[in-house]
Amino acid sequence: MEITDVTRAIAAATSVATLLDLPADDAIVLHNSNKLALRLTPCDVFARVAPVGREVAQFEVELAQQLTEIGCPVCPLEPRADPRVYTRDGFAVTLWTYYETVAPRFSPVEYAKALEQLHAGMRDVDMPSLRFTDRIAEAEGVVADPDRSPELADADRVFLGGRLAGLRSAIEKRGAVEQLLHGEPHPGNVLSTGNGPLFIDLETCCRGPVEFDLAHVPEAVCNNYPNIDQGLLDECRQLVLAMVAAWRWELGDQFPNGRRFGEEFLRVLRGGPPWPTLDMMNKRPGGLQKSPKVPR
Numbered sequence: 001m002e003i004t005d006v007t008r009a010i011a012a013a014t015s016v017a018t019l020l021d022l023p024a025d026d027a028i029v030l031h032n033s034n035k036l037a038l039r040l041t042p043c044d045v046f047a048r049v050a051p052v053g054r055e056v057a058q059f060e061v062e063l064a065q066q067l068t069e070i071g072c073p074v075c076p077l078e079p080r081a082d083p084r085v086y087t088r089d090g091f092a093v094t095l096w097t098y099y100e101t102v103a104p105r106f107s108p109v110e111y112a113k114a115l116e117q118l119h120a121g122m123r124d125v126d127m128p129s130l131r132f133t134d135r136i137a138e139a140e141g142v143v144a145d146p147d148r149s150p151e152l153a154d155a156d157r158v159f160l161g162g163r164l165a166g167l168r169s170a171i172e173k174r175g176a177v178e179q180l181l182h183g184e185p186h187p188g189n190v191l192s193t194g195n196g197p198l199f200i201d202l203e204t205c206c207r208g209p210v211e212f213d214l215a216h217v218p219e220a221v222c223n224n225y226p227n228i229d230q231g232l233l234d235e236c237r238q239l240v241l242a243m244v245a246a247w248r249w250e251l252g253d254q255f256p257n258g259r260r261f262g263e264e265f266l267r268v269l270r271g272g273p274p275w276p277t278l279d280m281m282n283k284r285p286g287g288l289q290k291s292p293k294v295p296r
Helices: 003-019 057-069 108-122 132-144 154-173 210-214 230-248 258-271 278-282
Strands: 024-032 036-042 045-051 086-088 091-097 179-181 190-193 196-199 206-208
Touching: 003 024, 003 036, 003 045, 003 086, 003 091, 024 045, 057 091, 057 108, 108 179, 108 196, 108 210, 132 154, 132 206, 132 230, 154 230, 154 258, 179 210, 206 210, 210 230, 230 258, 230 278, 258 278
Parallel strands: none
Antiparallel strands: 024 036, 036 045, 045 091, 086 091, 179 206, 190 196
């Protein structure tokens, strides 16, 4: 968000908390992209704020409730507030339980077990959702429209559009079993808490093969997740790289150093396998502190 929007979003979140008798004298910005993540103090509430109409907060709230009830490792909603979306000054605000980060960070084994548990729980949840191909279509829309990606060179536009379409076709032809997924379970969306790893940011959920989720996590996590189709995982990793590349070229993308990342992702895609994981891309010289996140 732009600075002026951040100021208004903070005011909206603190106003909602105050009306709920949750003292919010201060707000610490934890993450700022297409959504704003805040720690409200002294009530210690984790607030997520997005412009109304540019979020799927109600879906996220309902899904979090269901997953929490069946014991899935997700961050629960704030128990001192009604489980709903609050609107204020053009912003949608949701309130969640705040957790202090604990060290050392969870191991790849713990990460894999938590993701496996999340997937198992999601198979028992009955909620309509997008399919992973809808996410691909969003990326294709950015690439195909020069008004949405004016800085993307024509040759890169043709290359990236072709790669997205080809990977969609290749993955669908495999006919893999599909289920509800997190959508972006990369390390930036996993909290390290005293209760173990907890997943956040459920608005990216979609239906697809589990390998689509695994394409977002470090290699060591995949090595501890059972029954992976390695060929499908490789195609999904390439797909995730292509999708993130597309969003880094979108007009108005607010990800730090987004254009540099867009260029690097295109270079890697042209270079061929082995396909790096998102955390490997982040560790390259000049990499960011957070995993490249797909904005919605």
